[in-house]
Amino acid sequence: MSDQTEGTSSPPTVTSRVTSREAHPEEIYPPGSVKLLWAKGKVYVHPSKNKKDNVAGFLTLSKEHNTTNKDILVSFTPEYSLSATEVEVFNECDLKTNVEDAEVANLSKDHLLMYQRKNGTGKQFFVKKSIISGIGSYAFSLPISNIYSIQSRTPNLGWWWGSIIINSRSNFEKLPVLFFHDDESQSTLKHQSMKNKDFNPFSSNNPADLFYGGDQFFDCLKKYCVVEKSSLEQAVYLINPTSDDLRAFAPLNVVEQDTTPIGLLGDASKESINKFLTGAKWTILESLARVSQLAKKNVSTVINDSPEPVKKLLQRPEIKRLNDDFDSANIYLAKWALSIQEEAERNKKKYVLDDSYRNLLNSELGITSIDSLSAVELEKAQRTKEVSKIEWDSFFDNAGRLSITVGEVKERIFHGGVSSTVRSEAWLFLLGVYPWDSSSFERKQILRSLNDDYNSYLSKWQDNLEELQNDAYWKDQRFRIEKDVNRNDRNISLYKENGKESEDDVADNIKLNNPHLRNLKEILLTYNQYNKNLGYVQGMCDLLSVIYYVYQDNNISFWCFVKFMERMERNFLRDQSGMKTQMETLNQLVSLMLPNLFLHLEKCDSINLFFFFRMLLVWFKREFMFEDIIPLWENFFTDYYSSQFHLFFCLAILSKHERIIIEHLSRFDEVLKYMNDLSLTMDMKDLLVRAELLFLRFRKMVDIIDHGVLNDKLNTLRAEILKNNKGKRNQPLESSLPHAYEVTDDLRSLLSKDIIIQQEKERIEGEPSD
Amino acid sequence: MSSRKKTLLKVIVLGDSGVGKTSLMQQFVNGKFSHQYKATIGADFLTKELNIDDKNVTIQLWDTAGQERFQSLGVAFYRGADCCVLVYDVTNAKSFEHLGFWKDEFLIQANIKNPNSFPFVVLGNKIDIDESKRTVANKKAMQWCEEKGNIPYFETSAKEAVNIDQAFDIVARNAFQQELENEAEFNEDYSDAINIQLDGDQGGCAC
Numbered sequence: 001m002s003d004q005t006e007g008t009s010s011p012p013t014v015t016s017r018v019t020s021r022e023a024h025p026e027e028i029y030p031p032g033s034v035k036l037l038w039a040k041g042k043v044y045v046h047p048s049k050n051k052k053d054n055v056a057g058f059l060t061l062s063k064e065h066n067t068t069n070k071d072i073l074v075s076f077t078p079e080y081s082l083s084a085t086e087v088e089v090f091n092e093c094d095l096k097t098n099v100e101d102a103e104v105a106n107l108s109k110d111h112l113l114m115y116q117r118k119n120g121t122g123k124q125f126f127v128k129k130s131i132i133s134g135i136g137s138y139a140f141s142l143p144i145s146n147i148y149s150i151q152s153r154t155p156n157l158g159w160w161w162g163s164i165i166i167n168s169r170s171n172f173e174k175l176p177v178l179f180f181h182d183d184e185s186q187s188t189l190k191h192q193s194m195k196n197k198d199f200n201p202f203s204s205n206n207p208a209d210l211f212y213g214g215d216q217f218f219d220c221l222k223k224y225c226v227v228e229k230s231s232l233e234q235a236v237y238l239i240n241p242t243s244d245d246l247r248a249f250a251p252l253n254v255v256e257q258d259t260t261p262i263g264l265l266g267d268a269s270k271e272s273i274n275k276f277l278t279g280a281k282w283t284i285l286e287s288l289a290r291v292s293q294l295a296k297k298n299v300s301t302v303i304n305d306s307p308e309p310v311k312k313l314l315q316r317p318e319i320k321r322l323n324d325d326f327d328s329a330n331i332y333l334a335k336w337a338l339s340i341q342e343e344a345e346r347n348k349k350k351y352v353l354d355d356s357y358r359n360l361l362n363s364e365l366g367i368t369s370i371d372s373l374s375a376v377e378l379e380k381a382q383r384t385k386e387v388s389k390i391e392w393d394s395f396f397d398n399a400g401r402l403s404i405t406v407g408e409v410k411e412r413i414f415h416g417g418v419s420s421t422v423r424s425e426a427w428l429f430l431l432g433v434y435p436w437d438s439s440s441f442e443r444k445q446i447l448r449s450l451n452d453d454y455n456s457y458l459s460k461w462q463d464n465l466e467e468l469q470n471d472a473y474w475k476d477q478r479f480r481i482e483k484d485v486n487r488n489d490r491n492i493s494l495y496k497e498n499g500k501e502s503e504d505d506v507a508d509n510i511k512l513n514n515p516h517l518r519n520l521k522e523i524l525l526t527y528n529q530y531n532k533n534l535g536y537v538q539g540m541c542d543l544l545s546v547i548y549y550v551y552q553d554n555n556i557s558f559w560c561f562v563k564f565m566e567r568m569e570r571n572f573l574r575d576q577s578g579m580k581t582q583m584e585t586l587n588q589l590v591s592l593m594l595p596n597l598f599l600h601l602e603k604c605d606s607i608n609l610f611f612f613f614r615m616l617l618v619w620f621k622r623e624f625m626f627e628d629i630i631p632l633w634e635n636f637f638t639d640y641y642s643s644q645f646h647l648f649f650c651l652a653i654l655s656k657h658e659r660i661i662i663e664h665l666s667r668f669d670e671v672l673k674y675m676n677d678l679s680l681t682m683d684m685k686d687l688l689v690r691a692e693l694l695f696l697r698f699r700k701m702v703d704i705i706d707h708g709v710l711n712d713k714l715n716t717l718r719a720e721i722l723k724n725n726k727g728k729r730n731q732p733l734e735s736s737l738p739h740a741y742e743v744t745d746d747l748r749s750l751l752s753k754d755i756i757i758q759q760e761k762e763r764i765e766g767e768p769s770d
Numbered sequence: 771m772s773s774r775k776k777t778l779l780k781v782i783v784l785g786d787s788g789v790g791k792t793s794l795m796q797q798f799v800n801g802k803f804s805h806q807y808k809a810t811i812g813a814d815f816l817t818k819e820l821n822i823d824d825k826n827v828t829i830q831l832w833d834t835a836g837q838e839r840f841q842s843l844g845v846a847f848y849r850g851a852d853c854c855v856l857v858y859d860v861t862n863a864k865s866f867e868h869l870g871f872w873k874d875e876f877l878i879q880a881n882i883k884n885p886n887s888f889p890f891v892v893l894g895n896k897i898d899i900d901e902s903k904r905t906v907a908n909k910k911a912m913q914w915c916e917e918k919g920n921i922p923y924f925e926t927s928a929k930e931a932v933n934i935d936q937a938f939d940i941v942a943r944n945a946f947q948q949e950l951e952n953e954a955e956f957n958e959d960y961s962d963a964i965n966i967q968l969d970g971d972q973g974g975c976a977c
Contacts, residue, residue, distance in 0.1 A: 483787060487805070487809060608846060622811060770839055
């Protein structure tokens with residue numbers, strides 16, 4: 001990237017020998033030169049709104065000796081980088097290729113011969129290649145083969161000048177918009193007057209199409225490559241499009257075949273926008289990615305220049321909102337990229353058959369090699385219907401005992417979840433409050449005794465408030481609980497301000513103005529009493545909040561919370577060892593399953609996966625709304641595949657965002673911000689399906705590794721290497737030979753369905769809180 | 771080259787849980803206050819573009835969880851900090867008493883080379899709450915800041931946007947000063963980590 005000021009102060013790139021000569025059939029190119037095929041002067045780059053900043057130059061097509069049409073260069077050369085003689089050559093070429101040639105083409109056969117006798121077959125223009133490919137500010141040059149598409153905007157009331165944007169296929173370039181100042185261009189003015197002379201009001205050509213300099217560019221370009229107008233986006237011309245490009249942009253003929261029943265018209269138009277988006281998204285994203293290093297305002301330039309459907313998308317509030325938290329161009333673009341991608345994917349799901357989705361998943365997960373998943377396994381990975389009350393009841397016999405296996409129940413819940421009418425009972429089983437083999441009668445008894453137990457823990461602190469007021473630790477804990485309860489999920493109706501503040505305890509630091517929040521506080525204080533070593537730690541309130549939401553009963557919520565905390569305790573330990581272990585395990589999992597991403601994260605200094613801290617600590621509570629977090633936890637509660645399935649959920653999130661992270665994010669803070677901002681944007685069900693597929697893939701990989709399926713191949717490989725190096729002086733080191741991969745204990749623990757319990761060390765009385 | 775580098779000022783905001791770290795940052799960056807902010811888990815940051823003496827800088831404010839045990843994982847965030855904001859709640863004496871803890875914790879975790887010259891700013895938040903509930907006197911806080919090497923001190927209300935801009939202006943200026951010193955110190959190797967490359971006013975160039 002060069003600086004604007006550097007360009008203006010530096011001398012012209014070359015003081016070249018400019019040759020204009022009569023053409024010969026064999027075409028002799030002076031060394032180091034290119035032949036100008038077409039040129040147009042008074043084409044401008046507008047770096048700012050200020051006229052003074054405008055940069056005038058020549059848009060040219062030129063060809064090197066012995067190259068194909070695909071190699072023809074499309075270049076923009078600022079005037080200031082040219083010498084007076086060079087400008088003259090360009091101008092001459094401009095007039096010839098845009099006016100004279102057209103005039104000549106209109107001559108009758110006799111006149112043409114006369115003309116040629118007088119003037120030869122036509123002047124040819126050669127310039128030094130270095131002029132064309134100069135690297136001054138705003139100059140650019142790229143072969144036709146590198147052009148993906150060109151957008152054309154004809155002049156109209158709002159746009160005095162017509163303009164074009166060249167979209168390169170390369171990821172690195174964002175080319176400036178080129179404005180055709182027709183009123184300054186001699187060749188355009190002449191051509192216009194020619195046209196006006198010939199103007200035929202009855203012509204089939206659309207008279208509304210105003211002629212501008214860009215038209216001449218397209219006319220000339222068409223001689224050398226296929227220029228396909230997209231019917232979806234009128235202003236877009238595809239250059240040498242592939243069949244995929246054509247499909248995505250649905251040129252006229254494709255659309256016409258695609259007839260849709262009248263009743264579906266609304267959807268159909270949506271679909272075509274979606275088709276456009278799907279096809280165009282990477283092009284657009286890539287063009288956006290290219291400006292990521294530039295200033296913010298350039299990003300908005302690109303957005304303003306975006307095709308209409310994209311603009312519409314950008315006007316949606318959720319995408320607009322991204323602007324508010326703008327951090328750096330990269331994060332912004334990454335988010336933007338994702339929102340587009342997701343929009344396209346969401347629509348795709350609606351319109352494309354399930355098979356395709358499955359194929360997409362397949363190919364994304366790269367399931368083609370030895371560790372491929374079978375179709376049967378894939379079939380199972382689809383989410384199923386939730387368990388209804390009728391279905392749930394059918395699992396039990398007359399005595400209320402389970403009549404199918406626990407595994408079968410869990411399988412159903414894992415894949416479908418339960419309906420809200422079943423949830424409160426199902427969770428008692430899932431969390432282990434009810435034994436799976438209990439009868440209805442036994443369960444009633446359990447509930448009764450739990451109620452008594454709860455009351456006894458409750459009274460342990462409630463009856464001793466006066467005494468506890470002198471206990472610094474207890475006071476700290478209570479304050480901690482009050483602070484967190486008071487700001488717990490205040491956005492959902494259950495926990496919104498409701499009624500008077502509590503006046504029951506004058507020693508309260510914070511008066512809670514919602515009865516349910518007061519219940520949360522009571523339960524947490526009771527848990528603080530129940531698990532004295534752990535006590536209350538930040539984040540627990542988030543966990544209880546969901547359980548309480550389901551039961552809205554202090555006693556049952558408490559016991560469900562107690563059971564839930566058995567497995568969650570390791571997240572809250574003072575030494576954070578449980579969290580560290582999980583992050584370390586996840587780290588190993590990523591390196592095994594997503595090696596490319598792992599390498600990238602390493603480069604970003606993000607291999608500690610710290611951005612998963614919040615997600616892991618409270619099981620994605622901050623990333624999803626209640627309506628999603630409940631079924632998600634329900635899924636985790638089953639331990640159907642693994643008691644640490646949540647780590648595969650993390651893996652699914654990473655795999656979903658792998659490409660975007662790799663392509664757009666390069667720093668620790670960028671990755672963290674990106675991951676944090678995924679909150680409330682993710683599709684829980686999609687991620688669950690991915691998580692399952694990833695788990696199955698992982699299990700298969702471990703299986704292959706453990707059974708030494710690859711050992712023979714590995715040994716052959718090693719033997720070959722050794723054989724090839726036989727007799728050579730430098731024998732390969734043992735460590736440089738291919739080795740079998742060993743599954744670590746951490747990774748192996750992921751195959752276990754047993755809950756990992758890690759408890760807080762004994763708390764010494766009188767020790768300060770935390 | 772350096773003229774085109776955009777300066778990134780990294781600021782760490784520390785203090786007890788519930789003193790209003792997130793609210794202060796939100797008020798400063800987005801000019802809003804909400805009762806719905808949840809307890810911060812893990813870490814996050816907000817950024818704002820500022821102009822200090824005609825220099826455009828980006829201030830990056832890091833917010834972390836207030837419970838001590840979560841700090842052990844925070845080392846990664848502290849690295850490269852240019853200023854540390856210590857926040858307490860004027861109605862919560864404990865949160866004031868802990869300022870020393872947070873200060874030391876930061877100096878250790880961030881591995882600050884010259885602890886005596888590293889810029890801190892202390893904010894006493896929640897001055898909108900009724901005076902009768904105030905438990906930390908202005909004088910006491912001022913004295914503490916003076917003793918700790920004349921740390922700038924502000925009394926703020928994130929809720930009512932009192933003194934926010936003034937406080938963060940000093941934060942930014944001190945961070946900027948520190949950043950210049952850091953830059954001089956680690957001129958080459960670390961420059962990438964602390965500067966964002968932004969090609970200022972370029973209109974889109976093709977090279």
